[in-house]
Amino acid sequence: MAGGRTKRSKADLYATILEVIRTYPEGERITRISYGVGVPVDRLKAMVEKLSSAALVRKIAADGDEKGAYYYSVTPRGLEFLDTYRKMKGFLEAFGEGS
Amino acid sequence: MSGLQVEVRKGSTAKLGRVEGDLGVAKGAKIVAADGKAVTVTGAAHFEGDAEVDCSLQCDSIVVDRGVLKVSGDLAATRGVDVAHTVRVSGAISAEAIEVGGKMDAGSVSCKGSVRVGGIVEVAKALEADSVDVGGKIAVRGAVKLRDLSVGGMAEVGGGSIAGRATIGGIFESKAPLEFGEIRVYGKCGLPAGCKGKRISTGGKLFVGGDLSCEQVEVGGLAEVKGGLSSSKVTVNGKLNVLGSLSFTDALEIFGMGEVRGETKGVDLRVGGRLKTNKAVLSGAAEVAGEVETAVGLKAQSILVGRGSRCTGPLVGGRVELGSSEYVAANWSKSWAGQMASIRLVGRMTSVEDVYADEVVLGANTRCKRVFARNIQLGAGSILEQATYTGELRQGPHRVFITKPPEKVESLPPFPL
Numbered sequence: 332m333a334g335g336r337t338k339r340s341k342a343d344l345y346a347t348i349l350e351v352i353r354t355y356p357e358g359e360r361i362t363r364i365s366y367g368v369g370v371p372v373d374r375l376k377a378m379v380e381k382l383s384s385a386a387l388v389r390k391i392a393a394d395g396d397e398k399g400a401y402y403y404s405v406t407p408r409g410l411e412f413l414d415t416y417r418k419m420k421g422f423l424e425a426f427g428e429g430s
Numbered sequence: 431m432s433g434l435q436v437e438v439r440k441g442s443t444a445k446l447g448r449v450e451g452d453l454g455v456a457k458g459a460k461i462v463a464a465d466g467k468a469v470t471v472t473g474a475a476h477f478e479g480d481a482e483v484d485c486s487l488q489c490d491s492i493v494v495d496r497g498v499l500k501v502s503g504d505l506a507a508t509r510g511v512d513v514a515h516t517v518r519v520s521g522a523i524s525a526e527a528i529e530v531g532g533k534m535d536a537g538s539v540s541c542k543g544s545v546r547v548g549g550i551v552e553v554a555k556a557l558e559a560d561s562v563d564v565g566g567k568i569a570v571r572g573a574v575k576l577r578d579l580s581v582g583g584m585a586e587v588g589g590g591s592i593a594g595r596a597t598i599g600g601i602f603e604s605k606a607p608l609e610f611g612e613i614r615v616y617g618k619c620g621l622p623a624g625c626k627g628k629r630i631s632t633g634g635k636l637f638v639g640g641d642l643s644c645e646q647v648e649v650g651g652l653a654e655v656k657g658g659l660s661s662s663k664v665t666v667n668g669k670l671n672v673l674g675s676l677s678f679t680d681a682l683e684i685f686g687m688g689e690v691r692g693e694t695k696g697v698d699l700r701v702g703g704r705l706k707t708n709k710a711v712l713s714g715a716a717e718v719a720g721e722v723e724t725a726v727g728l729k730a731q732s733i734l735v736g737r738g739s740r741c742t743g744p745l746v747g748g749r750v751e752l753g754s755s756e757y758v759a760a761n762w763s764k765s766w767a768g769q770m771a772s773i774r775l776v777g778r779m780t781s782v783e784d785v786y787a788d789e790v791v792l793g794a795n796t797r798c799k800r801v802f803a804r805n806i807q808l809g810a811g812s813i814l815e816q817a818t819y820t821g822e823l824r825q826g827p828h829r830v831f832i833t834k835p836p837e838k839v840e841s842l843p844p845f846p847l
Binding site: 424 | 514633
């Protein structure tokens with residue numbers, strides 16, 4: 332997400348994923364989310380499953396023609412994670428250790 | 431793809447003019463304009479995958495299932511643009527609504543409704559929309575004209591206006607003057623001179639290249655304003671540095687450190703940490719539970735200096751109370767940790783320099799230089815160099831230490847400020 336090439340931590344990756352999913356309040360499928368995150372679908376799936384099991388992401392089965400597909404959206408707890416993550420980044424920025 | 435009028439096969443190049451109905455384009459296809467300028471589709475344009483449009487394209491709506499859509503001219507949709515992965519338009523994109531899963535590159539963007547991009551937005555010129563929501567990063571070299579902006583990562587704009595709310599998870603920078611409603615930046619915020627808005631709040635750093643006019647300023651970390659700051663209310667939980675003057679019509683609250691090279695002028699001042707300024711002139715009350723340093727002086731209707739606090743520079747007020755009360759800071763701001771807090775600098779004497787006022791009350795163990803007032807009340811253990819008064823000098827049975835004998839006079843010397 333950032334311009335620099337420093338390696339992203341797990342928290343950075345989870346935050347990036349949540350930021351992308353957040354732009355779809357009604358939910359979105361994994362493929363489209365992978366385009367926003369910039370990570371292959373199979374790798375992203377594992378991370379999104381982790382977020383889902385931690386109740387930061389809601390996973391809803393698609394109905395009708397889209398058998399087997401799921402839609403993902405951010406839960407209130409996921410928004411709380413993002414808010415906390417952003418605030419922590421802000422503190423680090425103030426210390427001169429941010430971004 | 432039922433109801434299609436025109437289909438462009440996989441890997442082929444089609445020369446089109448006006449398409450009545452829908453257009454379906456398979457993966458790897460290329461479209462060129464019969465007139466060399468534009469293709470018009472009265473219905474929907476549906477792209478299955480990677481495709482190239484070597485002209486301008488106008489249609490009712492556009493859907494791109496996957497891959498990259500490149501348009502060398504303008505892209506105009508009466509209704510929506512829906513791109514799963516990436517769209518690159520050399521010219522202008524215009525639509526009722528724009529949704530892109532990955533990346534959007536455009537010369538300019540004009541959208542009546544919302545722009546929603548999961549990843550990255552890059553616009554060479556102007557961006558105009560009702561709302562913009564980007565998961566990753568947005569960079570607009572020209573001006574923006576928006577109601578709301580929400581960006582998870584970094585946002586860079588070339589000035590313009592964001593009339594409603596801008597929420598930036600990471601870094602925000604405007605290269606040209608910006609008018610804004612509310613900006614909330616979690617990380618770092620950089621603004622040039624001449625910006626104007628209603629509210630700005632930053633958790634990390636705020637840098638302003640010149641003057642800033644903003645009704646409400648909340649600084650969580652560090653804020654530096656290279657010019658003057660004009661506001662209604664300023665709250666600093668970290669550090670504020672103003673190279674010019676600071677004026678406010680409501681209150682200035684400093685829980686951390688504040689340094690104003692010019693004049694600090696406003697209504698009420700509350701210092702829970704440290705304020706250094708050339709001169710402070712207030713029409714209301716000054717409450718100090720820390721340190722205030724002025725070169726010329728601090729003037730207010732009433733001045734309350736809490737126990738253990740220190741003031742450098744003359745104090746000028748209607749009523750000045752020094753060291754007589756433990757200061758309770760929780761009343762200042764409801765948002766400050768939501769907790770009751772009591773600040774008392776234990777073990778330190780309350781120390782001020784010259785005081786000019788109508789009423790001066792010195793609490794226990796207060797030290798000051800000269801006091802000029804109508805009435806003076808001295809608490810136990812007070813230490814002062816000189817007391818000059820026109821009305822009463824009150825002192826209890828306790829000991830006080832005055833270097834020169836107190837002097838009752840007909841009139842006091844002119845007050846500074």
